[in-house]
Amino acid sequence: MAVPTDRPAATPTRGDQRAARTLATRFLGYATLVFFGLVFLYPFVIQIGTALKTESDAAANPLSPFPDPLTLAGFERIFAGTNFPLWLGNSLLVTVLVTLGRVFFDSLAGYALARLRFAGRGGLFAAVIAVMAVPGVVLLIPKFLVLNQLGIYNSYAGLVVPLLADAAGVFIMKQFFESIPVSVEEAARIDGASIFRTFWSVVLPMAKPALITLTILSFQGSWNEFPHSLVSVQDPDLFTLPRGLADLVSGSLGSGTQYPLKLGAALLATIPVAIIFVMFQRYFVRDANDGSDKG
Amino acid sequence: MATETLTAVATAPGAGPRRRRGGVRGNENLAGWLFVTPVIVILGLFLLLPILMALWVSLTDWNGQGSPFTGDVPFVGAHNYTQLFTEDGLARRDFMTSIRNNIYYVAIVVPAQTVLALGLALVVNNRMLKGKSFFRSAFYFPSVTSSVAISVVFLFLFANSGAVNALLGLLGIDGPEWFADSRGVLHLLLGAIGVDTPPAALTDGGPFGLTWWDWLAGPSVAMISIITLVVWTTSGTFMLMFLAGLQNVPVTLDEASTLDGASRWQRFRHVTLPMIRPTTFLVLTLGMIGSWQVFDQVYVMSQGDPAKTTLTPAYLSYRTAFRDFDYGSGAAISFVLFLIIIVLTLIQRRALAERDTGRPRRGRRRRRVPERS
Incomplete structure (x- = not known):
């Protein structure tokens, strides 16, 4: 990089402060990314999980992505019971x-x-x-x-x-x-x-x-x-x-x-x-x- | 790309190669028209002609039987339009209800998606974070999926025993029956502070056949679920536009203001925001244009119910024509909606034109160059 990002540190305390701030920014940035990543992707995860559930399981555990028991009945009915x-x-x-x-x-x-x-x-x-x-x-x-x-x-x-x-x-x-x-x-x-x-x-x-x-x-x-x-x-x-x-x-x-x-x-x-x-x-x-x- | 070699060739044959002989020109005239004919025929036949036909139908009482272009169809003049605005009746009440619903819809969707999109763009644009391209794709993905398929998913998420209510349950909140709840959010808020019975002054009358109390209902609980879906699907697209805008903000400017001691908020408020103003305006107007067209989600999720609180002009025009077989009224509603959207589009295009002429485009492009390391 052509741009110098760090001037010769004025005092050690200021440098520490800056490092702490950077760390906090990073943590906050990743937290935001992960939170919104979940908001935008979790509905698809639930969709996949629910497609493999039984109907009663889907109604009882709407948040869980894991089918219990796992069944392909839904897909079978898609091909057999619909157009x-x-x-x-x-x-x-x-x-x-x-x-x-x-x-x-x-x-x-x-x-x-x-x-x-x-x-x-x-x-x-x-x-x-x-x-x-x-x-x-x-x-x-x-x-x-x-x-x-x-x-x-x-x-x-x-x-x-x-x-x-x-x-x-x-x-x-x-x-x-x-x-x-x-x-x-x-x-x-x-x-x-x-x-x-x-x-x-x-x-x-x-x-x-x-x-x-x-x-x-x-x-x-x-x-x-x-x-x-x-x-x-x-x-x-x-x-x-x-x-x-x-x-x-x-x-x-x-x-x-x-x-x-x-x-x-x-x-x-x-x-x-x-x-x-x-x-x-x-x-x-x-x-x-x-x-x-x-x- | 190969363009650089091509430009090298381009300079070779000498100056002014564009002027050609008359014979070729005549040839080009014919070829030009032949090349555009398929598009003209398709767009003319299935876009312009139908608009004219619908304009005619909106002046009649055609009920779907036979052809609307015979003498047997009763001509009613502007009646289909006047009944939407001046005659007290079901048609005006439904239309005004749909306008009210859509106004609240726009009032929430546009700010929410703009703020969310800008926020996501700022995070994804942060130079200190890794894995950003994955998250950028994740945020954008809902925008490219089928509106019908995604509405089906949200029907399940917002079902009575669905994921949203399960999540609210974890927080100790008893979630509503989303798609059966026609209560307006503003009414609910007033109820929460003790105003249960509306003051008589608000129920006595109001503009266009709806009482003031009805106008001030706010979006219904059911509409909130559609609003959530739409904000969730559109934010990704607008995030990409903001990202493009943010990349025009020179890094050096940001660094200079940091050295001058500007806080992060000050930098955002006084450096970033002014620099991306054109993008913000574009996102706001595109959002407004788009949110007057909401149709697919309403069709799949609520069909205008409960108690007509998710009825929008687009869906109302469809329902009036294809369910009630009142094609004249349906077409009239379409044209009123058309007018609303065209006005918004003209505002947007004027602003875009001002942006493009107001600032030298070259200069803005060149600012990206210093980013190279």
Whole structure:
């Protein structure tokens, strides 16, 4: 370090005081970290524990993370007594299609807005910014109306197509394309490559970090998406995981609270995002704030 | 990254390579529109068009039968809007109740999540502590999980025999039946100091069809559990924003003020806080925008119950349309909510624009450099 942290100690007592203060700060810091670490993680620990408990154990010992006795009955009933496998399949299908669509369409549009000069570009970009401000919850009724009118309410098309592009993704891609130098593309173009070919085989490979970010955001967004599935389908065969979970909780289970089953189902729905979070954490962090990811 | 080699190449072909021949330009015009067409079609068809359709429906009494765009649907003009504000009736009472609930919700969620996020960011940003990246991830993780899945977990935590009540039991407190308790927190506090029967002046009347006593109920006990869930899930995201802001505070400034004898509180109050003001403003406004949109948690945890004390405008618009089949009123509620959120968004964007033009951005970036050792 260039900055001298300790001046030549003036008097020994002052140095002692300072050392004591530092120690106290550290202790307080770690205490705070551990306390809030528990606050933020213990609910997940309880969730895992409860998913492996019997129903009476779950009710009697709600704070304990240790199942006594340990049982897989909750999970067995998830697969035997609910439509969970079907919801899982639907969620996978929707998530894969939506993620592919968003990554492709958002990069195309982002590239055009960043690089291609065409009439109306400025207006289009302003529209993208405006659209980003439209809050999702006020679109519940509007979306239902248009799906109904187009005759794709209650279908896979209704579940997938409206989510295939998003303004925020276009914005991310445009910002990224603007940050890479234009010269390579120009070289390709001078060599006679078409615009699409330049985009596809020259520009996209350079945009890997942004593509990963967009893939992760799209995956997480569409895997967790709830309001859209609420207003686009009503047939239980078309439910995605969040919709199915919400249905479980609102009492389609019949008797008893069945918390081990519900928490187990919620746990299974959380695992894919958790895995991606652990693997690609720095891309999540990048989304929340640009490039301040330091240890 | 490879960008440095690319810039080296970039300077080679000579100055002004951006100007190209007319033929290519015409080509670009076509290609540009082709490239943006899929996005325009999808956003136009499923975002702009539906908003216009809903605007029309909000002027009708459509009940969900057939198409709303035929002559058979009764046109009622602005009635769906006026009944929310000027006509005494169930529609206005429900709407005003939902507005009241959401105001209390915002009033607690926004300060709580901002303070918690800033506090966590300060601890995680402390240079003396190890293992910070683990805790940073732990605090952020709830933000990326499914709102429905996490609501299910909190339903269990706040159940009558759930973890929260068990914890309160350890402290000798008899926890409430969270999701059945419609008593307002402010009413409870007044009850605690002996005001059990409301003064007649407050029950006689009040604005918009609710009595003053009702307006002053505070969030219900049930709403408190939803508030807890939301603060818990959102703080991590805002913590990351504060962390980014804190990293713009030069270490040297902090050290200089320490040498000048400033106490830790003085340093926080007079050095750190002014430096991260733009971030704080961003967090506050984003928090306000987000907390007027609470929907998933209400749908899963309470459906607006008990006694409509967790009803929010977003959930009310859904319920009015899809449960009561009064699509006109539901759409009208959506548009009022839309207006509230747009106003908040405009305030936020104006402030952000001022921040970006008011301070030289380059200078702020460069401050990070001295951190290198």
